[in-house]
Every structure is written in structure tokens, then in C-alpha cells.
Amino acid sequence: MTEVVSGGGAEFARVKLRTTIRRYRAGVGLTQKDAAEELGWSVSKLLRLEQGTSPITPSDMRALMSLYRETDPEVVAEQVEIAKQAREQTTYEAFSDIATREYQELMGLEMRAKVIYKYEPSVIPGLFQTEDYARNLSRALELGPERIERQVEMRMMRQANVLESPSRPELNFILGEPALSRKVGTNEVMLEQLNHLLELAKEGDITLSMLPLASGPHPRMGTAFTIFQFDDDLPDTLYLEGADIETVSIDKPEEVQIHRKLFAELHEKADDFPSFEDEVEEIRRYRFSRPERPTD
Structure with missing residues (x-):
């Protein structure tokens, strides 16, 4: 079999x-x-x-x-x-009410990939979100309480399936500065999230970079994209996500190559700035370590 x-x-x-x-x-x-x-x-x-x-x-x-x-x-x-x-039940079929077929496919391929390249300009990627960050992000999208908890449950399951796997893929992620500096929840939530990212960055098969706003404009500024590379005879697969498009998969070699080149260019831009750890430390200190103003 x-x-x-x-x-x-x-x-x-x-x-x-x-x-x-x-x-x-x-x-x-x-x-x-x-x-x-x-x-x-x-x-x-x-x-x-x-x-x-x-x-x-x-x-x-x-x-x-x-x-x-x-x-x-x-x-x-x-x-x-x-x-x-x-034709069997998919890993995430129980979440089909909150996850599109394309998104379920993306999460399934994460478990089988050899290498994942991802650019995320706006928010912390789902694989790296803490539970409180994920919950506050879902709440900001004005989802109902039950849907919020299901989103969090799915996200935690996704992380366990990938990050806790003995054969987990090599992860190369570039995060836009807004993804790290946009406040989601309280300062405490953000500090926990940023600390979590710093811990992940210490692991040998995870490479994290930050692309500062000072790096200037580039193609796909508002669109997240993910490239999966496999050990099998399956070709590299590209996924696009953005506020103005649904999650879509593309396995056209020319499109994948364009985005591989773009990822390399974005990585070079990020390398012109301080290290990921230094950038995160600065964001922690100047954005989220000060006392919060009381709310009415």
C-alpha cells in the first residue's frame, strides 16, 4: 500500500x-x-x-x-x-466550516513539505502564533465567541502537526515589520508573542527575518505567499493569501520561480538591517514594554 x-x-x-x-x-x-x-x-x-x-x-x-x-x-x-x-477524510475536515478547501490543503501540505518559504507582511504567521495572540486576532476580525475558539483550536492543532513532528520541514520565514509591531491584544500578549518568536529563532531548522518598512516598496507588499518544496516527485507549490484575494494555489513553474526570486530579494533586503533578534528586541522595548493607558 x-x-x-x-x-x-x-x-x-x-x-x-x-x-x-x-x-x-x-x-x-x-x-x-x-x-x-x-x-x-x-x-x-x-x-x-x-x-x-x-x-x-x-x-x-x-x-x-x-x-x-x-x-x-x-x-x-x-x-x-x-x-x-x-477520497478519505482530510486532516482538517472537522474545521471545514471555518477553513476553505484551499486553506485545508495548505495546512495538509505543511506536514509533508521538506522546506517552506513564507513571506508574511501583516500578522504573525499561524504556525508561530501564541494561543492568546490567535484568540485576540480572531476577536479583532469580529468573529463570534464559538468561532473564535474553533479558530484557536485549529491553529493549535496545526502547530502541533507541524512543529512537533519528528520530520518537520525546514522553515524560512520573512515577516514584515507591521507583523511584529502591530498590537494584537494587550502589551502582555505581544510580549509573550515576541518572546515566543525569539525562542523559535534559536532552533536550527527555523530561520526568521524581519523586513523593515525602511526597506522600501516591493512587489506583493500586501500579499502573503508560501512556497512548498517536497522530497517527493511533487513540484514546488505556491500559495497566495491577501486581503483582496482568497487563498489560492499555483503550481505553474514560472510563477513559482518568480516568487522564489522575490523571496531571495526580500531576504537580501532584510539582511541589510540589524538581526531579527535585535529588531524584535527594539520593538519589545519601545512599543510594548511601557505601561498601558487605562481604558474606560
Whole structure:
């Protein structure tokens, strides 16, 4: 049995499937229209399968493998098994009322990635948020009490699945200055959050950098992006998040490469300033260590 579910779950199986069937189709030189006609399917059905918006049944997978001239019975059996696993409950399906399919997929891939590159301009990334920071952030978004607690529960589960895994990925994160200096909750909440980041920065497989506002403008200033790199034959995958867009995944090599280059450029900009630890220490001292004004 193919070990797909262990680490990444059905989310990883779904991404792997849609990548595989697109690669197979390209390998035999068929367009989506040609392949759909050969199978007696509508083009929209094949499109949904290749985009991952519809599940692939084992019988559909066998039909695709036959059309794409895969004759090795072991390979066919493996792909059929992955199709079965992709139809199982995802790791975060219990949170489908508060997490989109794309966001569940992102969280699933975190568990299977070898390296994660992330730029987050506005808030502390979910993987690094303390419980109080996460709760106050959700409260600021004007969510109801029950939804807030479910958001926090999901975030803590996500952190445990990634950060406490013996095979956790290497994490390379660049945080915009607003992410570190924007007050979420009380000064006490922020000091705890910043202290937590400093502890994480000491770990050998976590690299944290801060991009100051003084570094100037750049592409994607208001958009967070994440690049996943895998050990498997899965290509690098890009996720975009922002106030003006929903979470979307892109596995087009040219787009991934553009963002890899941008990440490197942002890292160079950050390196022109004091170290992450020094920047955080300054923010702690001058923004959150003074007594707070009493509220009415």
C-alpha cells in the first residue's frame, strides 16, 4: 500500500493526484478536449479532476492510466490506491466550516513539505502564533465567541502537526515589520508573542527575518505567499493569501520561480538591517514594554 496518508493526509494525496494526471496527459501530447473525447467525458469533468475540485474515483483513475498508456500494473495499482486515499477524510475536515478547501490543503501540505518559504507582511504567521495572540486576532476580525475558539483550536492543532513532528520541514520565514509591531491584544500578549518568536529563532531548522518598512516598496507588499518544496516527485507549490484575494494555489513553474526570486530579494533586503533578534528586541522595548493607558 502506498504511504501517502502518513504525513499530509488526503490533502497531499489530492495534490499529488492532480499533478500526476496533468503530467501524464502532457506526456502523451493530448489536450484536455482530446482526452475527454477519448474517455467519453465532458471537458468540464476532466478540468475539475485536474484542478482538484472533484474527487477521482478508482475507476476514473484506471481509465486515465489506460488512456495515458501506463501499462505497469504496480504503477496503476499505486495510483488507484492514492485515488482511494484522496477520497478519505482530510486532516482538517472537522474545521471545514471555518477553513476553505484551499486553506485545508495548505495546512495538509505543511506536514509533508521538506522546506517552506513564507513571506508574511501583516500578522504573525499561524504556525508561530501564541494561543492568546490567535484568540485576540480572531476577536479583532469580529468573529463570534464559538468561532473564535474553533479558530484557536485549529491553529493549535496545526502547530502541533507541524512543529512537533519528528520530520518537520525546514522553515524560512520573512515577516514584515507591521507583523511584529502591530498590537494584537494587550502589551502582555505581544510580549509573550515576541518572546515566543525569539525562542523559535534559536532552533536550527527555523530561520526568521524581519523586513523593515525602511526597506522600501516591493512587489506583493500586501500579499502573503508560501512556497512548498517536497522530497517527493511533487513540484514546488505556491500559495497566495491577501486581503483582496482568497487563498489560492499555483503550481505553474514560472510563477513559482518568480516568487522564489522575490523571496531571495526580500531576504537580501532584510539582511541589510540589524538581526531579527535585535529588531524584535527594539520593538519589545519601545512599543510594548511601557505601561498601558487605562481604558474606560
